[in-house]
Amino acid sequence: MRVQIVTPTPQSEEIYKVVEEYRKMARPGTIISAVALDESVPPDADPTDPYVLPAILQRIQESERDGADAVIINCMEDPGLDAGRQLVDIPIIGPAQAAFHTAAMLGYKFSVLFPLDSPFYVQKLVEHYGLIHKLASVRILKASLELLATDRPASIESLVQSSLEAITEDGAHVIVPACTYTTGMAAEVQRRLEALGHRVPVIDPGLLAVRTAEAWVDLGIAASKRTYPRPLGITQPYW
Amino acid sequence: MRVQIVTPTPQSEEIYKVVEEYRKMARPGTIISAVALDESVPPDADPTDPYVLPAILQRIQESERDGADAVIINCMEDPGLDAGRQLVDIPIIGPAQAAFHTAAMLGYKFSVLFPLDSPFYVQKLVEHYGLIHKLASVRILKASLELLATDRPASIESLVQSSLEAITEDGAHVIVPACTYTTGMAAEVQRRLEALGHRVPVIDPGLLAVRTAEAWVDLGIAASKRTYPRPLGITQPYW
Amino acid sequence: MRVQIVTPTPQSEEIYKVVEEYRKMARPGTIISAVALDESVPPDADPTDPYVLPAILQRIQESERDGADAVIINCMEDPGLDAGRQLVDIPIIGPAQAAFHTAAMLGYKFSVLFPLDSPFYVQKLVEHYGLIHKLASVRILKASLELLATDRPASIESLVQSSLEAITEDGAHVIVPACTYTTGMAAEVQRRLEALGHRVPVIDPGLLAVRTAEAWVDLGIAASKRTYPRPLGITQPYW
Amino acid sequence: MRVQIVTPTPQSEEIYKVVEEYRKMARPGTIISAVALDESVPPDADPTDPYVLPAILQRIQESERDGADAVIINCMEDPGLDAGRQLVDIPIIGPAQAAFHTAAMLGYKFSVLFPLDSPFYVQKLVEHYGLIHKLASVRILKASLELLATDRPASIESLVQSSLEAITEDGAHVIVPACTYTTGMAAEVQRRLEALGHRVPVIDPGLLAVRTAEAWVDLGIAASKRTYPRPLGITQPYW
């Protein structure tokens, strides 16, 4: 099967590294392909800005048209997940949605480690997914986005420190790093925490998303058309 | 002050009548103006379709640019309310949001009378506004959209019948007709119900929206920029 | 129309100033009248004390009898709102109820600035109105009631300081000053916060109550008699 | 100890029978005394009418003054419970509050059998007590109040029939008859249901209230003065 990673920002160098991580994780037989937005989207646009939505939806539709079996939105705020599901039949996976539900299965409460100073974005998302009662806290990472994108050891150190605060001060039983740049670091963070005496699962949303995509394709399931109905009388975008 | 009515469908005859109702209700000194989407949007598009969103947002931004003091989205599903609030500073009123909160103030539980056979659209909206515990039921009107748009006596009769079912079977204490075509009929429905022994308020979302717009402009309040932040690094739509 | 302000304490000088604020806000054609409790109620009674309720209800009934079109209870704990609605047909507006619901419409979570050291009074009220999930915090004002009643600049300063704490520490997106003495100060507080970089709406419950009264009278709606039924077999108070 | 039964209606013959039931249940050493409202309250007043509240509070205060160790409000809507707790130090027991919490301990969901055609009164009370998620249904008894007051076999038959409906149609696991007239019938109803193959507890709120009063007096506990503070600056009613 082919799983397409849709990165909801204009292409950049760092993104290549993230996709590389996705490829390592894919099981034999799963082909990872990737697209990003084109240059018409400003480089500093936030993927959740309403102006960005049409560009994301266009990429999701092209993915289906080009034969992808599933789409993963490569952003921890799952932009375009709801609207995109209205437009295509293949499964679309939001890494945040998959990670929050898995966290809810593994322990009493989970904390999200977030790179932006807007904890309520995450809170709203967790509420939207119906899991707010399972959220221990949102911890803002002290590392900058630039550092997270380029310095793996420092990023892991930052994740470990925030995890410790979440565990000891907020009562977190599960940790969800919510940043595409930290894809591929969860296992190391989990080992570091265990060495410090804290046996809590640390979930890698990006890699979990790959497994979720593979599972949903294998089971032949996708989002319900009752919840996400096809737009009326429109067969393709008119903008 | 000037309140702009943004109708999220391509202009049509029936809409003129609705705007006429809005004008009757405006207090002295409030000017009602109105725009709709242009013909690039298919006439049978649903206002909540993701394809339609950019066109709605464009109208909202033009409204602010052209000096409107507030915008009312002329549709009972409030399409574009959240995204629009990110893009402008003036208050944007969603008739459904205003009506559901007013209903919650006036009685124990409210029922929504909805013209489409998709009660869960309304349920999701009520959940999104944090009021699901105040919802008695969503009742689907038995009258067709065409009838609601053209036959006032039959429309009122249909609203009365569904209200009676909501009151006696679902435990509704407040009624919210949720259809732009029935703007201006609530008072008559309330009188009819009272004559039948049921003293429950029937809320006209469109007309309530005008009063809400006037009040928010007078108080100098609009949606919080914490909840609805300006998109990053984008000063105008790029599509 | 005539809107009667019922102040649930024995008349005092400060109250006159508050009513003066109400008058400034009324739209043309709205007459503001005002009553308070008589001297049989001790001056230091809390408006929510059960002993005070009969005196409030008496004033509400007299208001209707004397031809008022709506009543506003001039206290941010809305004493007598539920019981009063059982006794009259005209709309009764609780400033707290109106402010909390408007705050819920304007942003993700709101904080209430309260003059008494009993945050749970406000919490219980917000729960009673079904909005506890929208409450960021109750902040106790550091200014004394006496200062709030007499020193406008110091009161505004106190409101700004508590607002800043609510925004930065509690995650408030909307501010509701909940004290009748601070009626008429919200706009200035909002400007001060904006100058400090915080664009959050500050809601004036008293003035909002006037607009709500006008709107409900215009729409012909009042509290549901299903939720607030007329007392059985009693046509007037017997005490 | 002495437990005073406060009946929140003007005295009537039927009430004597109910108090007789309370006396049978009291353990050795517990003295049951009883008062009702005087004739100034109309005989057909509902105990929850706001007009009736001062009379109930007066009886509660007199009970404490006269040396009662606890008060039981003899009505399944617990009128005066919250306000009364502000005025006295002795425990006040609401039979509905005690019964709903006991029902919540004994099974998954409970149904309330109510004599009046206003299920939402009970729903609101259950919500107010924080137990709405444990409520299976409110079933309206088909027997009239008059029959419930005078015909024990027919009353039990009616309770059994409504219990069966609650169990088989609403998923009730516990039954709470909520009518003072049916005090003393629960055990018989439970036996009848068991004979029909349904082993569900049937709770007698009145008799449970006696045991709760005895327990709270023995443990030396009463309602928290944080939640129910003494009215400010008032030592006795002024009306």
Place this chain on the structure above:
Amino acid sequence: MRVQIVTPTPQSEEIYKVVEEYRKMARPGTIISAVALDESVPPDADPTDPYVLPAILQRIQESERDGADAVIINCMEDPGLDAGRQLVDIPIIGPAQAAFHTAAMLGYKFSVLFPLDSPFYVQKLVEHYGLIHKLASVRILKASLELLATDRPASIESLVQSSLEAITEDGAHVIVPACTYTTGMAAEVQRRLEALGHRVPVIDPGLLAVRTAEAWVDLGIAASKRTYPRPLGITQPYW
């Protein structure tokens, strides 16, 4: 009647003192008997460990077989309550369940004082009982288990200090000490708090459990067989 105390740990000296407290509280006519687990259970097992459950259930069944009228599980985590209720017909009382529901009746929010550094055990229990919205906090006692078992004055001092923190910092209106070793200390803690100006009820879960057992036996009620059905086709343990 005979109420059997089942202590879900291997017998030890301290337990005798606790049972002595239970005996003092029983009303005339109530016989308190007691059993503990045998030596096959390790002395440092936690009563909630899954390995311990069969031993607890065995004691509960023996209690019924030997003629006890009710069982109290002598541990503030109520181990075996749900499973035990499936196996016997007599009422089983969980001290935590009884205490939390009583606390919910007496005030707005309650805090639990817990001897182990695992506040989430209590939170999960409160959630399981459907009362999480009434929980102000779980405060970990600073006294060691050994001290709580042997030094009454120091234990009371520790309970008072944690209560003060719960009241002033967490907004607790009711206090529940949740440790079998502190049985019999609540009244003294309540007096101490009142002397310090805090009139909040302090509930003794063990002694409350005795009164609850007596009441349920008197009323003839036990847990619903709908919620706690008899195991299928098994008449006795097979292990």
Place this chain on the structure above:
Amino acid sequence: MRVQIVTPTPQSEEIYKVVEEYRKMARPGTIISAVALDESVPPDADPTDPYVLPAILQRIQESERDGADAVIINCMEDPGLDAGRQLVDIPIIGPAQAAFHTAAMLGYKFSVLFPLDSPFYVQKLVEHYGLIHKLASVRILKASLELLATDRPASIESLVQSSLEAITEDGAHVIVPACTYTTGMAAEVQRRLEALGHRVPVIDPGLLAVRTAEAWVDLGIAASKRTYPRPLGITQPYW
């Protein structure tokens, strides 16, 4: 990796067929092994009976000891999931937990098709997993357990009929057949529903469990030891 299926009933012929289904679904490299309870457990015991728990836990511990990488509990009530997670380090998957969370991701509300006439078992489980707000209904299958175990066409027919009722009457957007005997039938049911015009996902809990086990092993995550701590001072069962 090796995934062990633990069937919480004494082995029987039908179970072999179910395990065969699991094997078909395993990806290359995943070895499916299977154990059941021994004959000491009565054949008609319900897997959730408290008497059965020790036998299940023993199998879970043996699975880890014998080198399994993950365990799947082969029963749609997930018996032993919580207790088992305390005893081992490898991931344990409950098919119901995995299916309910996946259903919550795919649509607004889901319905569970259950073979036993005890809908509240499922409701309690959904509550326990924190997803009750996503449950549309529990539908009891009209087919007998025997038929479900032996007649595939009739079983599929029964699943389709109950799904149609759930969709049209209860507002289900996602379907979860909750019976081990129907493992491997979901895809066919989904196709049948789509042919009837209903595009809703039908989730196969057993097969989903395999994918979830594989994913958790790959990601190196298992249940949090904060939520499921190792029993104190016990290294092996003592019964």
